[in-house]
Amino acid sequence: MGLEEKAGDLGVVTTTLEGVVNWGRTNAMWPMLFGLACCAIEMMGAQASNYDMSRFGMELMRASPRQADLMIVAGRVSRKMAPVLRRLYDQMPEPKWVVAMGDCASCGGVYNNYAVVQGVDEIVPVDVYVAGCPPRPEALIDGILQLHRKVRGEKIGQRAEDAPIRVDHLPQDRGALKPLS
């Protein structure tokens, strides 16, 4: 009934196991809620109807780390929060990925002081850094798509150990800053 009869026999599809597994991983990559500051508002914006991150199979923000594959650290991590963040990361099942969203999570941002961790990469390994203060929802979605691209290249049994990706969004319409000559 339906498509199969009209289009002919589609009973067999040939592909690689890695292709299928990585397709499944990228198209249902459930992020964990880790909104810590104003970046979380942009993360909500990326989830909501205007930008609609569920187009990429991630409409579910899980409050439990045990049901999540992706940790979006959205905001500055204070030193007292750092052990909590590491603990939640350890509770996530493998395979797992981390996106450092915004300048504070990437490098401390403007908070170069005693209270804030200078980049979440001191606590957990980061796959994608998204620049911006805060990054627009497009930048976050682009960061996640970069991560998807990275995951599609992964081999079964070994995680990709290549360098982290930096997503740098200079506003196109205003023109990127150029050095004075």
Added chain:
Amino acid sequence: MIDRATLVQRIQQQFPSVIVGEESGDLALTVGRIHLLEVAGTLRDDPELAFTFLNNLCGVDYLGREPRFEVVIHLTSMINRMRIVLHVGVPENDPTIPSLARLFPTANFQERETYDMFGIIFTGHPRLERILMPEDWMGHPQRKDVPLGYEEVAFTHNEDWVYANKPFAKE
């Protein structure tokens, strides 16, 4: 209700060591720390004064001055519609001051914060521990001699050195 002149007169009569001044239109008293409990107790318990509300308790670091630290306490009297400020000097070599937590329960957390940030020890406090910083933090970060930044900012000319020395997470 008691007027301000009478209040000043009574304080000067009862505590001759207290220096009376003015600060932003409020009465400001400079109190020695051995008299603090006595002065604060009188201000609270005298039914005509009734400074029963502690607005604020905080520390100040006047680096290079003697005494180096100061604890500032703001009290309010609801029935007199009056505020009062207590300044208590705390020297660096013996940073102790009696705790007001038994008189004003709200001083409990504020004294813990002052201890956390400045290292001023409140004797008689029920549970003097760090409140904002992690328990294993070394030093007291709001002291003026603590470095302002935490990490060297990475530019193109020094980023190799900065990233080589940064404690990245391995896994």
